[in-house]
Amino acid sequence: MTAPVLLWLRRDLRIGDNPALTAALATGRPLIPVFILDPETEALAAAPKWRLGQAIGVFAQTLERLGSRLILRRGDAVQVLTDLAHDTGAEEVHLTRLHDAASRRRDDRVAATEGPRVVVHHGHTLHAPDAIRTKTGGYYRVYTPFWNTLRQMGVDAPAPTPDRLNPPDRWPASDRLETWGMGAAMNRGADVVARFAVVGEAAAQRRLGALLDGLDGYVRARDDMTSRATSGMSENLTYGEIGPRTLWHTAMDALQNGAPGAETFLRELAWRDFAHHLLWHVPTLPDQHWREGWDRFPWRADNPDAEAWRRAQTGEPIVDAALREVFATGTMHNRARMIVASFLTKHLLTDWRVGARWFEETLIDWDPASNALNWQWVAGCGPDASPYFRIFNPAAQAEKFDAKRRYRDRWLTDTPELRAFFEAVPRSWKLDPKARPEPIIDLKGGRERALLAYARQRQP
Template identity: 40%
Template sequence: MTSIVLFRNDLRLDDHPALAHAAALGPVLPVFLSDPQDERGAAYQWWQRQSLRVLAQRLGERGLPLVCRRGETLALVSELVQESGATAVYWNRRYAAPQREIDGQLKEMLRVRGITAESFPGDILIEPWKVLRDGQPYKVFSPFWKRLIRDMVVDAPWDIPNQIQASEKVPPSEDPNDWNWEPRRPDWASPFLAYWQPGELGAAARLAEFLESRLADYASGRDYPAAEKVSRLSPHLAHGEISPRRLWQRVQAHVEAQPEQRRAADKFLQELGWREFSWHLLYHFPQLPHTPLRPEFADFPWQEDERLLGAWQRGQTGYPLVDAGMRELWQTGYLHNRVRMIVGSFLVKDLLLPWQAGEAWFWDTLLDADPANNSASWQWVAGCGTDAAPYFRIFNPYLQAEKFDADAQYQRRWLPELATLDAATLYSSDSGRWRDKGVVLGRDYLAPLVDHQLARDRALEAFATLKKQP
C-alpha cells in the first residue's frame, strides 16, 4: 500500500501536508519531480539543486531514499506508479494556472486507473478561493489584508512525522547533477554560497536569527538596505523550505513572549500578506505574468532599446543607488525590497522600458523568483496592476539615496570604484561636485544614461496619454 509523495517547490519535511498524510497511512516513496515546463530561472534552479541535496540527506537520515525524475509529469508519474506498485499519489497544491492544469490532469489520470490521488493546501496561508468579496476576488491589497487578518484562521502547521515507513520497491533515480542546473562555464553561482545556506535547515536558522536579532527593528529599519534588518527568508519561502503557515505560527508565538515587538511583527506579517495577495491575484488573474491588469496599458508607448536595457541589467546607468542594486542582484542573487522598487521605477519610468523586460531579468537572476510576487510587484511599479503605484510616483534615485542610504554605506559596498567618495557627492547630480572630488563622470564613472528630470517629464507625458483613450 505504498503512497508516492511528490515534491516540487516544497523541499522540506516540516509542515508538508502530503507527506504527513501519506506517512500516517503506510509506506512512503518520496519523489522529486521536475517538469521542464514548470522550471524557473537560472538562479532559482541553482538554489533548487542545493536544496535537493539537503532534502535527500534529511530523508536519508530517516531511511527514505529520494527518487528524482525530470520530464513530463503525467508520463513520469505513470511510470513511477507502475515501477513501485503505489496505490496512492499525494502532493501539495500549486496555484498558477499552468501547474493547476497539469495537476488536474494528473488527478484525473490516476483516478481513472483506480489510484488514489489527493492534493493538500500548498505554500500559502489561505487558499485563494476562500478570500472573496461578494464572490469576487480582491483587487486592492489593503481590504484584502484587513479581511484576512479579521476573518480568516491560518491552519496550524503539520509537524514532521515521528516515523515514516519506506517503500519496499524503490524505482531508479536520475542524478540531478546531470540536469545542468549548476553553471560551470562560467560558474557564476557558487559565490552565492558566501551569502546563503540553501535547504530546510538553512531556512530554520535564518528564521531563528531574524526573530532573535532583527525583528525588533524591522518596522523602522526595513527600508534601509545597508541596515540588514530584513528577514532574507524570501528564497527559502520560494523553494518551500519553510511554509508560510510555520512562519506565521513562529512569529505569533514570538510576540506572545515579547509583546513589545508586536508592531514590528505586524509589519513583517503584512509583508507576508503581500506575498499572499500576489498569489491571490495570480490565481484569479492568470494573465498576470505577461499582460497588464489595467487594459489601457496594452498600448502604452514603451521603448525598445537593448542598449539601455543592457546598461540597467549590468548596473551601468550612472545612478549610484540603481547601479549598486543591480550589482548586488548579480553578485548575490538577491535585492533588497526598497532597492527593487527603485531600480524598477528607473527601468519603466526613467528609461521607459517595458516592465516585462524587468520581470524577465528578475525571473532569471533572483534566487527567490516566484511567478506571483515577481509579476505583481512589477505591475505595481509600472502602474498597470490592480493595486498599482500611482503613475506619477516616480522615484528620484538621488533623493532615494539621500533618504535611505544617507551615509552611502550600501552604495559604496557594491560600487568599489566610488568607495572614496563622500555620501553627499553620491546623491548629487552635480557633475562639478563629482569633479571636485576627483571623479570625472564619463571617464571614472559612467555618466547618467538619462537626465532624471527630463525622463520624469517624458514619463508623465506618456502616462497622460492613457487618460485620452476612450
C-alpha cells in the same frame, strides 16, 4: 505487501509544516518521496533553476537522515508517475498545489489521467488562493481589504514535524542529481551566488531565529539599505524550505509578546498571499497588463538603455549598486527592488516585462506571483498599483535609505562584494572594474517624460 504512497514534491522541500507529507504519512503506508524534472521545471530561468537544484540536494540529505530517500526522475510528470505507480504498486499520489498557469495545466493533466489517485493539498501559501472571497463572491483587487479578511479568518496551525518516515521494502531506481545540470545556465556565476545562498530547512529555521532577534527594530531597519535587516525568508519560502504557516504563527507569538515589527512582517506574508490570490484568478498576470487600456501605453521594448540597466551601467549609483547585488548574490534589498523597477519603467519608459524577465533570470527567490504583482504595481498597470505620478528619484532615495553610503560603497568601491560581481558577470560583457559609467539619462528630464506619457495614458 502494503502498497506505498507517492509524495510528489515540487515547492515543498521540508519536513515540518508540510500538509501533503502529513497526509501521506497518515495513510500508514510506506512513503516514496519523488521529485520530477519535468518540462515545466526545465523551463525555469538560470538562477531559480540553480537554486532549486541546491534545495533538492539538501532535502535529499535530510530524508536520508530520517531513513528515507528522494527518488529523482526526469520526464513528463504523467508518464513518470504512471511508471512509478506501475513499478511500486502505489495507488495514491499526494502533492501540494501550485498556482501559476503552467503548473495548474500540468497538475490537471496528472489528475485526469487513469492511474494512481491524486490527492491535492494546500500548503504553499497561508490560505488556498481561492479561499478568500469578497462579500459578492469575487476576488480581491485591493490589498487592504484582502489583508483585513485574511486577518479575520486566521491561519491554521502548522502541520506537525514527523520524526520518522516509513520506507518501502524496495526503492525504485533514481537519477543522480548531478546529471540534471540544474546550474548549467548560471555559467561562471553559480560559485559566486553559492556564497550568499541560505539553503535548506535547517538554515531557514536559523534565519527565522535571526529575524525574531531583530523584530524590535524591523519596521525602521527594513527600509534602511545599509543594515541588511530584511528578513530574507522569501528565498526559503520560494522552495518550501519553511512553511508560511510556521512564519505566521511565529510572528503572531512575537506580536502578542509586544514585538513592534511583527505586524509589518505579517502584512508582508499576507502580500505574498495576495499575489498568489491574484495569479490564481488572473493567470495572465505575469505577461499581460492587469488594467485595461495599458496596451496602448508607449512602453519601449527591450533597448540599449535596458541592457545598460541589466549590466549595472546606468551611471546612477544606487541603481547600479542594486543590480550588481542581484547578479552577485541572487537577491536584492526590498527597497532597491522598487528603486530599480521605477527607474526602468518610468525614467527609461521600458516595458515592465523586460525587468520582470531579468529578475526571473537572476533572483534566487523568484516567485511567479510576487514578481508579476510587484512589477505591475511599480509600473502603475497592476492591481492596487502605485500612483502614476509616484516616480522614485533614485538619488533622493539613496540619500534617504542609504544616508551613510554603505550600500552604494559595498557595490561600487573596491570591496569583496564588488569583486564578486565582476567575478560573476560574463566575460562577453567586457566590463572594466575601474570604469565609472556616465548617466544614461538626466533624472529631471526622465521624470518629465514619464509624467507626460502617464498623463496621456489617463486621457479618455
